[in-house]
Amino acid sequence: MKLRFRILAVVLAAVLILPAQQQPSSVKPIPAPTGEEPLLRITVTLVQVDAVVTDSKGRHVSDLKPEDFEIRQDGKVQKITHFSYIRTGPPEQPQLERAKQQLQDKLAPQLPPVPLKASQVRRTVALVVDDLGLSFESIAQVRSAIKKWVDEQMQPGDMVAVLRTGAGMGALQQFTSDKRMLYAAIDRIKWNFRGRVGISSFAPINEAETEEQAAAETTENEFMEEYFSVGTLGAINYVVGGLRELPGRKAVVIFSENIPILQSQGMNDRIMSSLERLTDMANRAGVALYTIDPRGLPTLSFTAADRIRDPSGPRMAEMAMNRSTKFFESQNGLNYLAQQTGGLFIHNTNDIARAVQDVVRDLEGYYLLGYTPEAGTWDKDPKKQKFHRVSVRVLRPGLTARSRSGFIGTPDTDRPVQPRSRAQQIAAALTSPFGATGVRVKLTSLFSNTMKIGSFVRSLLYIDASNLKFVQEEDGWYKAVVDIVTMTFGDNGQEVDRNDRTYTIRMKGETYKQALKQGFVYTVNHPIKKAGAFQMRAVVRDVATERTGSASQFVEIPDVKKGKLALSSIVV
DSSP states (O other): OEEEEETTTOGGGGGGEEEEEOTTTTTTEEOOTTTSSSSSBBBOOOEEEEEEOOOTTSSSOOOGGGGGGEEETTTEEEOEEEEEEEEEOOOOOOHHHHHEEEEEEEEHHOOOOOOOOOOHHHHHHHEEETTOOHHHHHHHHHHHHHHHHHHHTOOOOOOEEEETTTTTOOOOOGGOOOOHHHHHHHHHOOOOOTSOOOOOSOOBBBSSSOOOOOOOOHHOOOOOHHHHHHHHHHHHHHHHHHHHSSOOEEEEEEEEEEOOOOEEEOOOOHHHHHHHHHHHHHHHHHHEEEEEEESSOOSSSSSSTTTTTOOOOHHHHHHHHHHHHHHHHTHHHHHHHHHHHTOOESSOSSSSSHHHHHHHHHGGEEEEEEEOGGGGGSSSSSSTTTEEEEEEEESTTTTTEOOEEEEEEEOOOOOOOOOHHHHHHHHHHHHHHHBBBOEEEEEEEEEEEEEETTEEEEEEEEEEEGGSSOOOOGGEEEEEEEEEEEEEETTSSSSEEEEEEEEEEEEEEEHHHHHHHHHHEEEEEEOOOSEEEEEEEEEETTTTTTOOEEEEEEEEEEEEEGOOOOOOOOOO
């Protein structure tokens, strides 16, 4: 792999590179959460929860005071000691202005967005497509709805990811404000034939089967439902765990039509346990789970695929009732996730795009309420730790509060403090959707193809040398040691290629002075074996100060094997 530094406008031979709002005085305001601490704090001295308040028409209410709330833990009223309202969403544009802006956006050339800083993020949304639990009939509607939202409703300050439960998910590195990356992920949304739902949401009725065959098929179907439901919840759990590192109240929007809790033998303990673990982690991570059933208003009557042997009235009514019961039971898990985390369960609507819009609009703002928990809340013995139910009620008539259901009686552990290891610092900078700014860097990644190498990406990484610590040595030499890591991620967030090197840089005289003024460029080639959308990420770490800088860029690789004309990136 070709590696080289290039000093801008400086003779290269002179550089030696050696790899090697006001409240009563008794109530404290809570600042807007940052990436350094979780939204939901559960400590020995403070329990802090978020709540959304709406009126009878579903509109947000933002003018409430601490005395307008009542908060209870295990049925006992708690004194509110901390209170704030955090506004996250931008004011909604009038419909005419929004239409004009959308037209201008379509006509304007599509330029890469400026990377967001953590302080600039207004809404963080993970759109999770449960392709393990969606029928062939639903998947196209979901794909179209997500694309429409990105086209028309995504706004500056939105950090968004499009994820699939049936694909490997590197959660954090897929959050972006770049619509090009989101479109690439949306294009990969397809029906998963290995999932727990078939072409249609309901398996065809087959009365030609014997009772033994029907019982065996029911057992097999329920095993598949359990296996893939737990897989779905595990994938969502992974996303929620990554979201804990991001600031503010986050939303995970789950598109699914089948997370059952009840089966023929009663409650499925394995699925229920996975649901409880997921909701507890979501509550601690400040994540609200919004669930959307894309089946809309389905017909629960018989179809041409059903094979009915006895079309008598009572038998037909019984089969129709069984199908209806199975439909509502399939939604139990989706409803549970939303209720336990302060989200919404949207169903019985055929306008999936509007459902996505309503969910994101619900992120307009929220209240933070804090109180001091009672002494008996905590128990060091994991076997004795119990679930503490928390309820928030608005005393003003006509208003409704949605909040998290509670927490398990164990306080949050402190986060690891600096200094972290080299690997941890680099991993954090690589996977974070926000660029590290300790060392100023800029990344330019260019597609190219040659007969000998094939397709590859050549990345030019500009490094501001004035951000590095140079140590003066004998004979006028200055030395700095840097770690440079470049990685390629696929559109599913999985690592494709990595280059990790440590360099000792020695310069002197005019070369050193020019480098401090103009910086230098590091060049690296990454081979790409298949066509598709990729994300290049680079991290520079100054070994002496442990400061890091990072940058990323979207790159689309054409399929040159099909004989189509492909144009390499243009260098000016």
